[in-house]
Amino acid sequence: xxxxxxxxxxxxxxxxRYQRVEEGAAIPAEGAIxxxxxxxxxxxxxxxxxxxPLGVWLASKETPASLAPFLDRIALVxxxxxxxxxxxxxxxxxxxxxxFGYKGQLRAIGDVxxxxxxFMLRSGFDTFEMKSLRALEEFRAVVGEVRxxxxxxxxxxxxxxxxxxxxx
Amino acid sequence: MYRYDEYDHELVQDRVAQxxxxxxxxxxxELTEDQFRPLRLMNxxxxxxxxxxxxxAIPYGTLDSRQMRKLAFIARRYDKGYGHFTTRQNLQxxxxxxxxxxxxxxxxxxxxMHAIQTSGNCIRNVTSDQFAGxxxxxxxxxxxxxxxxxxxxxxxPEFSFLPRKFKIAVTGSEQDRAAVKVHDIGLIMxxxxxxxxxxxxxxxxGLGRPPFIGTTIRKFLAKEDLLSYLEAILRVYNQLGRRxxxxxxxIKVTVHEIGAEEFKRLVxxxxxxIKDSTLKLPKAEMDRIARHFEPPAFRALSKRAQATDxxxxxxxxxxxxxxxxxGPHKVAGYAIANIxxxxxxxxPGDATAEQxxxxxxxxxxxxxxxxxxxxxxxxxxxxxERERLPALFxxxxxxxxxxxxxxxxxxIIACPGLDYCALANARSIPIAERLTERFADRDRLELIxxxxxxxxxxxxxxxxxxxxxxxxxxxxxxxxxxxxxxLGGSASEDxxxxxxxxxxxxxxxxxxxxxxxxxxxxxxxxxxxAFIDTYRRVGxxxxxxxxxxxx
Numbered sequence: 089x090x091x092x093x094x095x096x097x098x099x100x101x102x103x104x105r106y107q108r109v110e111e112g113a114a115i116p117a118e119g120a121i122x123x124x125x126x127x128x129x130x131x132x133x134x135x136x137x138x139x140x141p142l143g144v145w146l147a148s149k150e151t152p153a154s155l156a157p158f159l160d161r162i163a164l165v166x167x168x169x170x171x172x173x174x175x176x177x178x179x180x181x182x183x184x185x186x187x188f189g190y191k192g193q194l195r196a197i198g199d200v201x202x203x204x205x206x207f208m209l210r211s212g213f214d215t216f217e218m219k220s221l222r223a224l225e226e227f228r229a230v231v232g233e234v235r236x237x238x239x240x241x242x243x244x245x246x247x248x249x250x251x252x253x254x255x256x
Numbered sequence: 257m258y259r260y261d262e263y264d265h266e267l268v269q270d271r272v273a274q275x276x277x278x279x280x281x282x283x284x285x286e287l288t289e290d291q292f293r294p295l296r297l298m299n300x301x302x303x304x305x306x307x308x309x310x311x312x313a314i315p316y317g318t319l320d321s322r323q324m325r326k327l328a329f330i331a332r333r334y335d336k337g338y339g340h341f342t343t344r345q346n347l348q349x350x351x352x353x354x355x356x357x358x359x360x361x362x363x364x365x366x367x368x369m370h371a372i373q374t375s376g377n378c379i380r381n382v383t384s385d386q387f388a389g390x391x392x393x394x395x396x397x398x399x400x401x402x403x404x405x406x407x408x409x410x411x412x413p414e415f416s417f418l419p420r421k422f423k424i425a426v427t428g429s430e431q432d433r434a435a436v437k438v439h440d441i442g443l444i445m446x447x448x449x450x451x452x453x454x455x456x457x458x459x460x461x462g463l464g465r466p467p468f469i470g471t472t473i474r475k476f477l478a479k480e481d482l483l484s485y486l487e488a489i490l491r492v493y494n495q496l497g498r499r500x501x502x503x504x505x506x507i508k509v510t511v512h513e514i515g516a517e518e519f520k521r522l523v524x525x526x527x528x529x530i531k532d533s534t535l536k537l538p539k540a541e542m543d544r545i546a547r548h549f550e551p552p553a554f555r556a557l558s559k560r561a562q563a564t565d566x567x568x569x570x571x572x573x574x575x576x577x578x579x580x581x582x583g584p585h586k587v588a589g590y591a592i593a594n595i596x597x598x599x600x601x602x603x604p605g606d607a608t609a610e611q612x613x614x615x616x617x618x619x620x621x622x623x624x625x626x627x628x629x630x631x632x633x634x635x636x637x638x639x640x641e642r643e644r645l646p647a648l649f650x651x652x653x654x655x656x657x658x659x660x661x662x663x664x665x666x667x668i669i670a671c672p673g674l675d676y677c678a679l680a681n682a683r684s685i686p687i688a689e690r691l692t693e694r695f696a697d698r699d700r701l702e703l704i705x706x707x708x709x710x711x712x713x714x715x716x717x718x719x720x721x722x723x724x725x726x727x728x729x730x731x732x733x734x735x736x737x738x739x740x741x742x743l744g745g746s747a748s749e750d751x752x753x754x755x756x757x758x759x760x761x762x763x764x765x766x767x768x769x770x771x772x773x774x775x776x777x778x779x780x781x782x783x784x785x786a787f788i789d790t791y792r793r794v795g796x797x798x799x800x801x802x803x804x805x806x807x
Contacts, residue, residue, distance in 0.1 A: 148499075151495060172294065172417070173294070173377065173417055174417065174499055175377075175414075175415070175416065175417025175418060175494060176494060176495055176499075178413065178414040178415075178416075178417065178494070179414055179491050179494045179495050180495075182414055187529060201294065203278075203294070203295055203298075204416075204417075206413070207411075207413040207414075207416055207417075208413075210413035211413050211414055229277070230274075233270060233273070233274040233277075234267060234270040234271055234274060234411060235266060235267075235270055236263045236264075236266050236267035236270070237411075237413075238267075238407045238408055238410055238411070238412075239408060239412055239413065239414075240533070240534040240535060241413055241414070247534075248261075248263040248264070248267075248407065249538065249541050251263060252261065252263070252540075252541065252544065253538060253540055253541065
């Protein structure tokens with residue numbers, strides 16, 4: 089498993105600083121942690137009182153709206169793809185970025201198909217858990233394969249309409 | 257019609273190169289079939305019973321002669337010399353070789369065509385009225401909006417992994433030739449009180465199991481809000497649509513389960529957030545697209561067409577062609593000419609490379625180079641001078657394309673069925689072929705009048721059997737092909753779902769059963785009454801009695 093971060097100078101393999109807290113397990117006293125949405129909603133006061141970075145992961149059926157009031161104090165939101173074909177997290181990602189103004193790390197976890205990376209980037213994801221040993225190479229190969237975009241999203245890329253109208 | 261600009265070209269060419277790399281990785285063994293499957297399905301490449309099948313998008317059923325010639329070339333060079341026009345106005349090649357599919361896509365890109373989103377759980381090729389821009393009584397050419405939707409939906413980052421496939425149809429006319437009420441979203445152009453054109457929005461229609469007629473959730477939507485409203489619907493569906501059961505994953509089930517009122521409320525909430533975003537269509541872009549659909553240079557012609565009228569009076573074959581295959585045009589002196597792909601004893605919707613070339617030539621000579629594909633699997637030359645119909649008819653007849661049966665019993669819609677399709681339970685094509693043979697007599701066909709038979713080889717309903725006046729559904733009964741009959745469906749503005757008649761029949765029996773149903777109608781009908789009207793008046797019982805009574 090590799091964690092890849094998309095940066096302005098290209099993708100890079102980065103260490104995963106977050107320890108995932110299993111359901112029912114005790115919260116570690118120190119260090120960055122990743123907890124489920126239900127755990128966060130039940131214990132947010134205690135969790136936010138910690139000084140280390142806090143991450144929250146959402147199952148694909150969970151919407152991010154309940155997280156909105158806390159987003160400025162959350163360093164990582166991870167959205168799960170239980171299977172690559174479950175595309176609910178694309179909507180969650182756009183809502184987080186475009187509606188709720190989330191600025192922290194947005195990570196795709198689970199069954200991340202490398203051909204989905206361009207769509208994920210456009211939806212606001214910036215880090216990706218990938219299983220392949222050649223993840224970095226694959227990332228470079230697929231991102232930028234299709235240069236034109238038709239839809240405006242929070243990534244701010246000029247759309248075909250923007251370019252036609254000379255808007256951007 | 258729409259012509260690509262540099263951005264449209266670049267996207268399609270990039271997509272071809274991307275798919276070429278994916279196929280190379282598959283052929284080199286770097287990808288397993290399991291890994292390759294989702295990639296090929298993003299590009300219309302299915303693995304069928306005997307071979308790969310490539311489905312090519314014909315956006316809103318509009319083609320020009322250059323594109324049709326390219327399809328003929330591909331049929332000859334890469335397939336077995338023919339192609340199959342589908343109920344979604346697309347074209348399928350049934351025998352492409354995997355290693356050649358990138359070359360086929362590159363050929364298509366040269367003429368501004370592609371196979372993007374002709375499969376997969378994404379927004380599929382947008383369909384429309386085959387007579388758009390030619391029919392009388394149109395508010396606006398619906399293809400303007402189809403093209404805007406085509407671009408917006410192409411490689412949409414949020415909506416490429418929906419719960420299930422998603423089909424949008426648009427009509428600009430009161431008379432619904434695009435079956436908009438049985439689509440995931442149907443758009444009908446309307447005018448508001450001030451005369452502005454916009455859309456009535458219908459959601460949750462669909463064939464397949466279970467079938468539903470769609471519900472109107474917005475009576476009038478302004479044009480500039482089209483994309484924001486569609487995005488709101490898709491976002492609600494992407495989040496709420498069921499993913500636990502493939503057969504309950506279409507938006508029709510979502511709308512049915514939470515109720516149309518609640519669905520509308522959720523869409524309106526979402527829409528309020530994005531209505532005034534960058535999705536609002538700039539007037540300059542709407543105008544740019546609209547310019548591509550400006551009418552061709554019609555000549556000022558007399559309404560009278562003397563040579564055509566004389567030929568009608570003297571030639572029964574030509575008279576039948578004019579009666580059944582020719583429709584009124586909005587411009588005086590012009591006509592819409594349908595080309596039937598339903599000759600007796602042939603698979604509905606198939607065309608040979610030679611026929612495609614002929615249609616391309618005729619389009620250039622008679623119809624400003626324009627061709628349409630209909631959801632009934634026929635072709636159309638939309639702008640033909642009435643006075644030149646005899647010349648057109650003679651050329652069609654020489655090419656075996658003059659079957660004069662549009663709207664008649666032998667104009668059957670059928671899916672590819674078990675002859676090709678991996679999902680099918682039963683064959684569709686042989687049933688269609690045998691019905692056209694049984695009802696080959698033209699006088700009898702004319703006597704029967706308008707009657708739509710629609711055949712699907714399985715419950716997925718690609719042959720639209722639910723909305724056939726007579727619907728035939730192939731089922732598997734203990735390993736044998738069996739056929740269920742439904743009566744009373746309609747896909748028009750009076751859309752209705754057919755009702756199952758009773759127990760099913762073998763392939764041999766079903767031909768006789770259809771004949772009994774037709775005979776019953778002929779006995780019961782009041783002067784001039786069409787099959788569907790008789791059925792609605794008398795109900796199912798007389799048909800049931802006739803079909804099952806003797807057993």
